[in-house]
Amino acid sequence: MVTPGTVSLPHPLPGAVGLSHLSAYEWEAADGVCGGSPHLHLVCTEAYVVTGGTGAVQTLSPDGYRDIPLRAGSVAWFTPGTVHRMVQGGGLRITVLMQNSGLPEAGDAVFTFPPEVLADPDRYAAAAALPTGAPDAEVADAARRRRDLAVQGYLPLRAALQAGDNGPYREFQRTAARLVADRVPTWRALWRAGALAAAERTGEQLAALEAGDPGYLADATAHDAAPSREGGYGMCGRRDEYAVPGTTLHTTEA
Template sequence: MVSESGSALAHPLPGAVGLSHLTAYDWEAADAVCGGSPHLHLVCTEAYVVTGGRGAVQTLSPDGYRDIPLEPGSVAWFTPGTVHRMVQGGGLRVTVLMQNSGLPEAGDAVFTFPPEVLADPERYAAAAVLPPGTGAEVAAVARRRRDLAVEGYLDLRKALVAGDAEPFLAFQRAAAALVRTRVPVWRELWRTGALATAERTGAQLDALAAGEPSYLGDATARRAAPTRLEGFGMCGRRDEYTLPGTTVV
């Protein structure tokens, strides 16, 4: 029998990953492209599993600019430090898998705001935060946030395409400086989440090698449903799950 509990589940998802569902924004930006807010993660790899519609993800990294098509069944992922921008092509819907569940929700993401905003932590925080709720007022703030991120992103992309990587590298350095004080919190989330999950596997392998599989007596199944629907994420409208290790905001 599959057990159905509340949000405080006893076990994390495989690998202690985070999970959400996104419908890409259809708001048109300054470059006539509809989509989300460009940003990067500092220590987490992110994956898109496309479940519907069409679109793309634009990425910036030291190896240049890429425009990766997205269609049902395709998977795209990007490592820490890669700027990514989800582009809406028509009904684009993705399931998002995030490394190190809990860290992205605790601030492991930095928007590509212009340099003068990145240089001022208070100004950055004011531009990045959203009010609570899911109504029109929140949508307007989320759209302004997206537009500011696209403004900085387009400058980074222009320079990178022209062969000048320094603005992009400067953005990475500024992003790292912004989040530096959060590292102790992230380290604890990682220690009790992803690291603990990996160490548990090691203990299970040790038990099997010793011929002592008694830990299998704790076998169970779990079920979870979204705990917030149609929230405003960085890339689009977001259905979220409160799972072990996550700090949904």
């Protein structure tokens, strides 16, 4: 549990972004499409940098439904409130850049489960959770059930939006906001320790340079990291993670 005011992100990535690598799920869903679990983020913009293979990302937003092709070298990004679903074409491999110090790992992500699940916070939490310490096959089954439930709720949202009715989509956004409202103090602490602190450091450095004092450069150093877990079960696919606070491990407590 993150306690506001105790968060420490000592060596964040540039801009305090989150970072992971994904291989999109190859499981076929009810509509015949292979891929991940549709969901949205409330305060984070997310970017896909495609490093291999082909596929797509399906998005729902106030400007309608889009099916954005993905191939090696392409980049797609989407702002808070955009429902997105990663689609596997063949060997799709993506590096994910996430705004705000990995806030989705602290709960800034809501699956497009059916309305009756979204209406019950306990039922939602149970459906969203994956078993810990379980055999890989058991975790995979749970991740696939979670994906299927998210697709079940997503397809009516997409159909309504394609028909010109954004009411169900907007109601999903409102429900998602209610589900996560109690997490805001934790998110604010992470944002202050990560993205805000990084921006403020830049301001301090600019002021120092303007004053002719480059003394902060004496603290220059380099860092490196390798994935601490490979092939974990993420929302969109198998995920390689980094145990670096603010990357995919979202925090340490001071």
